[in-house]
Amino acid sequence: MSLAHAILVLLTDSAQSGYDLAKQFDGSVGFFWQASHQQIYRELGKLEAQQWVEVEAIAQAGRPDKKLYHVTELGKQQLINWLGQASDPSPTREALLVKMFSGNLVPRDVILQELERRRDLHAKQLAFYRSIEEQHFANPQALPIEAQFRYLTLRKGIGYEADWLAWCEEAMQLLS
């Protein structure tokens, strides 16, 4: 039930097309919620049928119409209602940890190489988040409230990557 709400969140921010939404899910929002363009188009269809969003067709020369989606009043109420509900931690499915569980079945190097690869991935992502932090959120206390919320999602991303990075290093050290 939550892709629907994630879309509402983004459309509340600004009316946009499925294509634009897909790009956002691929970028910033993608850290905590991923969705493919196929999922998004399907969900938009449902949202429209329920009248949580409505479409404004924008004619374009040569190309198919751009469908600009707006949140309706009903949609906004649904979103606010959802925001008030409790949300439990999301289930995790982390293949690398399953592999660690049986790590002794393969040569040590196989695991160490994989840990190194993952360490680099997380280090890179962490550096990326940190650069955003420096550029846009130099003084968190001084930010307007909406920006504080955005800042906090970024902070979670930073914590997440930093934790993975630290763990990879600890694991590599213990195993070598």
Add this chain to the structure above:
Amino acid sequence: MSLAHAILVLLTDSAQSGYDLAKQFDGSVGFFWQASHQQIYRELGKLEAQQWVEVEAIAQAGRPDKKLYHVTELGKQQLINWLGQASDPSPTREALLVKMFSGNLVPRDVILQELERRRDLHAKQLAFYRSIEEQHFANPQALPIEAQFRYLTLRKGIGYEADWLAWCEEAMQLLS
């Protein structure tokens, strides 16, 4: 494709029934891979058809036969092969962070309460992991290699919960 391999990992450890597997997925392994009993039974059927596992029926008085699943040689090869493959970070879908994105649509208290609730949940889980750590992994360097791998999965759990806890506290502080 990974529930199959997670099951193989557990069956390599010890032959067991679908019911027993479900309990493990609900407990220790459940931190990094969840699966319901229905998923497990379905997957076991597929694994048997592919001859990655085989069944030993254990007759029981009054109850239906207990089906004890063993990994076959083919299954073991498939598992080892999978262990050698790279695994990318798993996609995240964290509703609370989506909510944070639009936190300004509801009164501050709604968000603060939810953060408090989550903080308590993560603190509790962290305490649980730490107690396991103290009881079973007092001296990591001295552990045999299989136990070191298990220890590392626990360490990731600890890092994960600690990061959530710290983030909840940071968020509560910034927003109040």
Add this chain to the structure above:
DNA sequence: ACCCACATGTAATGTGTTACATGATTTT
């Protein structure tokens, strides 16, 4: 000439969740 960005979709398959179903034994 080829690839990338724009813009939207259908179809098929795979994975995950929820509800329902059965029936014995053990614990409260």
Add this chain to the structure above:
DNA sequence: AAAATCATGTAACACATTACATGTGGGT
């Protein structure tokens, strides 16, 4: 007497992934 644990499953539905499909305009 009621509830929980043992033990296995079917069925329906919801959600996610992958492949395929179409067509324009701009850059290399």
